[in-house]
Amino acid sequence: MPTDSPDDGFFAGARDITPLALGVAVYGLAFGLLAAQAGFTPLEIGVMGVVVYAGSSQIIATQQLMAGAGLAASAFAGLALNLRILLMTASIRDVFAGRQLWQAALGAHLTADENWALLLSARARGRKAGYAYLAGGGLTQMAAWCASTVLGVVFAQAIPEPKALGMDFAFTAAFIAIARSLWRGHPDLLPWLVSIAVVFGGVKLAGAPPQWMLALGGLAGAAVAGARRDG
Numbered sequence: 001m002p003t004d005s006p007d008d009g010f011f012a013g014a015r016d017i018t019p020l021a022l023g024v025a026v027y028g029l030a031f032g033l034l035a036a037q038a039g040f041t042p043l044e045i046g047v048m049g050v051v052v053y054a055g056s057s058q059i060i061a062t063q064q065l066m067a068g069a070g071l072a073a074s075a076f077a078g079l080a081l082n083l084r085i086l087l088m089t090a091s092i093r094d095v096f097a098g099r100q101l102w103q104a105a106l107g108a109h110l111t112a113d114e115n116w117a118l119l120l121s122a123r124a125r126g127r128k129a130g131y132a133y134l135a136g137g138g139l140t141q142m143a144a145w146c147a148s149t150v151l152g153v154v155f156a157q158a159i160p161e162p163k164a165l166g167m168d169f170a171f172t173a174a175f176i177a178i179a180r181s182l183w184r185g186h187p188d189l190l191p192w193l194v195s196i197a198v199v200f201g202g203v204k205l206a207g208a209p210p211q212w213m214l215a216l217g218g219l220a221g222a223a224v225a226g227a228r229r230d231g
Helices: 010-037 042-051 055-066 071-081 084-091 101-110 113-124 131-157 167-182 186-205 210-230
Strands: none
Touching: 010 042, 010 055, 010 113, 010 131, 042 131, 055 071, 071 210, 084 113, 084 210, 101 131, 113 131, 186 210
């Protein structure tokens, strides 16, 4: 049975991710404000946060719903945008080795950019961070994300005219914040450029529906990232 060092277990992961989780809560609040305008209730957005737990995917899917893309297209766009998680979990597959199926599934579900990066950083410094560390960070950040998005919905519902306060820009601001947090530097440049080129070419040059091109752009970028990682 896999074990983790007590110093790098669940509570260490929760502690290390707390500053990042507070930052996540900021754009979680912004997402909640706009999710309310899309018709979500506090309960719905809370359940969505637990079940999906992917800020960028939740934002793009909700944005597509507001644009009238339909449930299937919106869900597909969100899924395509989050395919990078497959690459991330594959890079730490030793963390899940020997775990029961439900444990591996839970760990993969809790894997996000922040706790994944913290795990790799801890290991680079010689710490024995493993499954418990990943789960501690993931659950802490999920709690911050869900609480802030629900709070955003509740706050928006209490405001008679959210657009009068400029909250219609919050979706854009939240997505920019999330995109910035995903940027890891030069290695991400080519996949991002490929995604942008696919979306721009499809929408502007071919006249394809934006919701489908966003999904295809995400798939194309993920494919390039995967090919470079394997190469």
